[in-house]
Amino acid sequence: MRTPLMAGNWKMNKTASEAIQFFDSLVEEVGNPVDREVLICPPFTALYPLGRMIRKSNAPVRLGAQNLYPAEGGAYTGEISPAMLRDAGCTYVIVGHSERRQYFRESNAFINRKIRTALDNQLCPIICVGESLDQREAGQAKAVVTAQGRACLDGFSGQDVANLVIAYEPLWAIGTGRTATPADAQSMHAAIRALLAELHGRDVANAVRILYGGSVKPANVDTLMSQPDIDGALVGGASLKVDSFARIVKFQAGG
Numbered sequence: 001m002r003t004p005l006m007a008g009n010w011k012m013n014k015t016a017s018e019a020i021q022f023f024d025s026l027v028e029e030v031g032n033p034v035d036r037e038v039l040i041c042p043p044f045t046a047l048y049p050l051g052r053m054i055r056k057s058n059a060p061v062r063l064g065a066q067n068l069y070p071a072e073g074g075a076y077t078g079e080i081s082p083a084m085l086r087d088a089g090c091t092y093v094i095v096g097h098s099e100r101r102q103y104f105r106e107s108n109a110f111i112n113r114k115i116r117t118a119l120d121n122q123l124c125p126i127i128c129v130g131e132s133l134d135q136r137e138a139g140q141a142k143a144v145v146t147a148q149g150r151a152c153l154d155g156f157s158g159q160d161v162a163n164l165v166i167a168y169e170p171l172w173a174i175g176t177g178r179t180a181t182p183a184d185a186q187s188m189h190a191a192i193r194a195l196l197a198e199l200h201g202r203d204v205a206n207a208v209r210i211l212y213g214g215s216v217k218p219a220n221v222d223t224l225m226s227q228p229d230i231d232g233a234l235v236g237g238a239s240l241k242v243d244s245f246a247r248i249v250k251f252q253a254g255g
């Protein structure tokens with residue numbers, strides 16, 4: 001079955017020195033979980049030192065970037081290439097986060113190119129989709145999210161799709177303290193899985209991990225993770241403190 005993926009997206013928080021300190025305490029807190037994957041996505045400046053620490057200590061924590069540029073290299077001032085991320089120790093990369101869609105005008109077509117670049121470079125893309133509050137209130141949540149999914153995944157084979165991760169992050173739940181109810185989140189995740197099944201069949205759809213993101217906290221992670229189509233969490237604010245992120249990583253699904 002799908003191994004849960006518990007991911008921290010630090011966004012533009014923590015210097016490299018702060019990240020190093022955090023990492024030591026996190027490893028101590030989470031131990032060596034065998035039935036779940038732990039992932040940290042710090043800012044670019046912290047990737048290399050954390051990658052070295054992970055390699056040295058064999059820590060059961062994976063490293064991901066928050067973005068990449070869809071080219072192997074060249075004259076793209078201020079951008080970062082897939083080879084740079086791999087060299088720093090990344091195995092994952094977040095693409096199409098709503099903050100990048102909103103503040104940097106990233107389109108589904110551009111995100112699609114980033115996914116291709118990530119897959120071509122053995123980086124597992126975590127593709128973010130999600131609707132705004134207006135869209136939800138207009139009853140368009142599923143239509144918006146499936147349209148984003150269709151456009152982002154256009155042109156990929158079943159084998160490509162089986163190797164990626166999707167994160168459902170409703171915009172109205174990000175950084176607001178307002179979480180989707182487990183039932184609402186489950187219903188959106190099921191719609192995303194149905195889209196994957198329509199595009200590539202049930203086996204591929206069942207292989208893909210779909211994470212929930214948007215005000216995930218120690219207090220709500222257990223019920224969210226008890227939903228059949230929620231395969232992990234993409235955590236912003238609550239991943240910045242060792243105790244809250246460690247508690248999220250140690251979620252107990254049931255019921």
Ligand code: 13P
Pocket residue numbers: 009097169173174175176177213214215216234235236237238
């Ligand atoms: P919060 O957990 O702070 O709501 O952020 C969610 C998010 O955007 C993760 O990518």
